[in-house]
Amino acid sequence: MITALPSVERGAVITALPSVEREQVVNTAGVTLAGIRQLTADAVRVLQALGDERLHLVDGLAVLPVADADGLHADGLHPTPEGEHQLAGRMAPFPRAIPLGR
Numbered sequence: 001m002i003t004a005l006p007s008v009e010r011g012a013v014i015t016a017l018p019s020v021e022r023e024q025v026v027n028t029a030g031v032t033l034a035g036i037r038q039l040t041a042d043a044v045r046v047l048q049a050l051g052d053e054r055l056h057l058v059d060g061l062a063v064l065p066v067a068d069a070d071g072l073h074a075d076g077l078h079p080t081p082e083g084e085h086q087l088a089g090r091m092a093p094f095p096r097a098i099p100l101g102r
Helices: 033-049 081-091 093-097
Strands: 011-014 055-058
Touching: 011 033, 011 093, 033 055, 081 093
Parallel strands: 011 055
Antiparallel strands: none
């Protein structure tokens, strides 16, 4: 049983990365990828408004614009091994931009 969470200097939530084939598809919950991104961003903003200054939001579309997503995925959703390397390179600047502590 976990009794306490470890102290964290900072944390980030990234919104959904794009999928060219699935951007406009409504899922079984009735939401598109754009809707999922908005709900994720809203949830982070609520936590920030409640005082969580260590939580930061990373826009998945800033990491990977829709126009650049084609060809990174093996099945329209999951990246290929090469796609994972490309995503890692694109993600690298974002954690560095998050301020340490407060």
